[in-house]
Amino acid sequence: MKGLYATAVLRKFALLCHAKGRIFYEFTSKFTMIENYEAIIGLEVHAQLLTATKAFCRCSTSYSLSPNAHTCPVCLGLPGALPVLNSKVVDYAVKMGLATHCSIREYSVFSRKNYFYADLPKGYQISQYEDPICHHGYIDIEVGEESATKRIGITRIHMEEDSGKSIHDVDIDTLVDLNRSGVPLIEIVSGPDMRTAREAYQYLNQIRQIVMYLGICDGNLEEGSLRCDANISVRKKGATEFGTKIEIKNLNSFRNVEKAIEYEIKRQVEAVESGQILMQETRMWDAGTHQTKSMRSKEFAHDYRYFPEPDLAGVSVSEAMIAQIRQSMPELPLARKQRFVSEYGLPWYDAGILTETQSLGTYFEQCCQSLGEQTKERYKLVSNWIMTEVLRYLSEKGIGIEQFPVSPSHIAELVELFAAELISSKIAKDIFPDVIGGESPKSVVERKGLLQISDESIILAVVEKILAEQFENVAKYREGKKNLFGHFVSSTLKELGGKANPRIVTKLLQERLQ
Amino acid sequence: MENTQQIVERVAELSRLSFSEHEKNIFEVQFGKILHYIQTIENYDLAAVEPLTHIVTNQSSQRDDVPAECLTVDEALANAPKRNETFFKVPKVLQK
Numbered sequence: 002m003k004g005l006y007a008t009a010v011l012r013k014f015a016l017l018c019h020a021k022g023r024i025f026y027e028f029t030s031k032f033t034m035i036e037n038y039e040a041i042i043g044l045e046v047h048a049q050l051l052t053a054t055k056a057f058c059r060c061s062t063s064y065s066l067s068p069n070a071h072t073c074p075v076c077l078g079l080p081g082a083l084p085v086l087n088s089k090v091v092d093y094a095v096k097m098g099l100a101t102h103c104s105i106r107e108y109s110v111f112s113r114k115n116y117f118y119a120d121l122p123k124g125y126q127i128s129q130y131e132d133p134i135c136h137h138g139y140i141d142i143e144v145g146e147e148s149a150t151k152r153i154g155i156t157r158i159h160m161e162e163d164s165g166k167s168i169h170d171v172d173i174d175t176l177v178d179l180n181r182s183g184v185p186l187i188e189i190v191s192g193p194d195m196r197t198a199r200e201a202y203q204y205l206n207q208i209r210q211i212v213m214y215l216g217i218c219d220g221n222l223e224e225g226s227l228r229c230d231a232n233i234s235v236r237k238k239g240a241t242e243f244g245t246k247i248e249i250k251n252l253n254s255f256r257n258v259e260k261a262i263e264y265e266i267k268r269q270v271e272a273v274e275s276g277q278i279l280m281q282e283t284r285m286w287d288a289g290t291h292q293t294k295s296m297r298s299k300e301f302a303h304d305y306r307y308f309p310e311p312d313l314a315g316v317s318v319s320e321a322m323i324a325q326i327r328q329s330m331p332e333l334p335l336a337r338k339q340r341f342v343s344e345y346g347l348p349w350y351d352a353g354i355l356t357e358t359q360s361l362g363t364y365f366e367q368c369c370q371s372l373g374e375q376t377k378e379r380y381k382l383v384s385n386w387i388m389t390e391v392l393r394y395l396s397e398k399g400i401g402i403e404q405f406p407v408s409p410s411h412i413a414e415l416v417e418l419f420a421a422e423l424i425s426s427k428i429a430k431d432i433f434p435d436v437i438g439g440e441s442p443k444s445v446v447e448r449k450g451l452l453q454i455s456d457e458s459i460i461l462a463v464v465e466k467i468l469a470e471q472f473e474n475v476a477k478y479r480e481g482k483k484n485l486f487g488h489f490v491s492s493t494l495k496e497l498g499g500k501a502n503p504r505i506v507t508k509l510l511q512e513r514l515q
Numbered sequence: 516m517e518n519t520q521q522i523v524e525r526v527a528e529l530s531r532l533s534f535s536e537h538e539k540n541i542f543e544v545q546f547g548k549i550l551h552y553i554q555t556i557e558n559y560d561l562a563a564v565e566p567l568t569h570i571v572t573n574q575s576s577q578r579d580d581v582p583a584e585c586l587t588v589d590e591a592l593a594n595a596p597k598r599n600e601t602f603f604k605v606p607k608v609l610q611k
């Protein structure tokens with residue numbers, strides 16, 4: 002509705018401007034054109050699993066400076082070597098399936114996906130084709146303002162192995178490193194349920210948070226532990242048939258996902274509007290030129306000739322195993338965010354920041370549990386303190402909350418000191434370095450004599466002294482120079498060494514100056 | 516339906532292999548025999564038979580996620596026709 006209204010307004014305005022030139026009109030008509038279409042977007046996300054060993058051999062998955070240091074006959078594809086499945090890969094795939102409300106298949110098989118490339122030594126990738134281990138689930142993503150959500154289908158999740166790495170730009174020939182060959186992945190395929198680049202971004206963000214909460218993937222897009230391809234088509238609004246599906250690869254950052262999809266939707270709408278017939282193809286996002294470019298169309302590209310992997314028997318997942326994994330599942334990010342809003346009364350924004358990683362949310366909850374007085378006002382103060390001072394410290398030091406040296410009980414103590422007006426929030430910030438050093442907030446305050454002065458008789462004596470000294474200013478104030486009030490406040494606070502309760506100083510000054 | 520010669524050529528292309536006409540003729544005969552055998556099976560009514568993916572019916576054995584010794588880099592590269600430092604070196608992969 003909003004969009005339609007905006008279009009109508011723009012169109013009217015454009016007509017008025019018509020005499021002034023055509024540029025604006027063209028802009029508007031393009032805008033109208035896009036508005037008449039809707040995009041159908043589905044994402045395929047590959048997540049590298051955080052196992053200690055590869056999927057089918059016992060080579061380490063840890064990072065190695067030296068190429069080809071973590072290989073064996075299995076992941077080198079030497080003749081006669083036989084794969085043996087790492088049980089953790091199944092565990093992690095089921096975990097992700099349960100987190101995304103999928104049905105878990107009691108029996109599934111691996112297949113060979115055949116293609117020839119230098120970094121795929123066996124000539125096939127062990128993957129799952131028909132009947133993947135998890136299927137038909139969904140996740141909810143955040144859309145628009147506040148707590149609105151939209152349900153996105155998960156078509157399937159399957160287990161597979163990674164290829165090696167080809168390097169094309171170091172030598173005149175191609176160089177191959179097989180350290181990554183055989184590292185376990187899960188591929189998560191969404192339904193064609195997203196309509197905007199923003200929704201795709203939110204979907205990817207939600208998937209990333211879920212795999213990180215589950216501890217099955219580190220979620221790093223830039224380093225490729227999470228990889229995203231998008232399938233995009235456009236159609237006139239109201240149409241029921243899908244347009245030609247185009248695949249976009251190389252979306253290796255969140256910003257690229259959104260930009261590339263936006264670009265591609267616009268490109269497709271313009272092509273369709275100008276009467277072109279779109280061909281099914283794979284395009285590559287070029288982050289340098291901000292365009293998608295056609296990859297050399299390979300006529301036989303999708304002829305993988307899948308067949309069941311004869312070297313591996315099927316994978317069974319028992320009810321008991323599912324029940325056991327279900328029990329080990331953590332609370333998931335969106336549910337936790339919603340709970341932080343309902344249980345602690347936090348704004349949606351705060352809850353989002355605090356649940357961005359699992360450990361930060363846990364830290365917040367530990368702080369709250371340490372509070373003497375359990376009220377929503379205090380929870381909000383804890384949230385404020387974490388979102389400003391704590392997060393600032395973490396980003397300055399480039400560390401995570403796990404390495405943060407202050408215990409949750411000390412944060413709670415600090416919050417209670419200024420909530421009870423025993424110290425000002427300025428003093429609270431001033432003593433923070435000592436608290437980071439390990440000292441308890443109470444002890445710092447006592448040692449440095451920083452307890453806030455809230456005793457009215459002490460403050461009143463100083464207020465009277467200040468007003469007497471500054472009698473000329475007081476006269477000016479009474480004549481109408483009301484902005485001198487701030488000056489009286491700061492003089493009083495200064496006289497009391499910054500320890501006076503500003504609320505009481507203000508109150509007493511107002512009374513005296515009336 | 517493709518004829519046997521087309522199938523041989525297609526599989527060769529997918530495998531990035533090239534064959535002489537003489538070799539293709541040999542493969543054509545061999546492929547033909549295999550395809551004929553499959554054809555024979557397809558003549559039976561198998562609608563009621565569950566597809567069999569593996570001869571063993573029990574599930575595959577799995578192992579714990581515990582690392583073991585890998586090959587040394589030199590062992591891994593022992594059969595490489597060419598190497599650069601500790602990389603395998605292969606003919607330039609065609610890029611656009």
Ligand SMILES: [Zn+2]
Nearest residue numbers: 058060073076
């Ligand atoms: Zn290996």
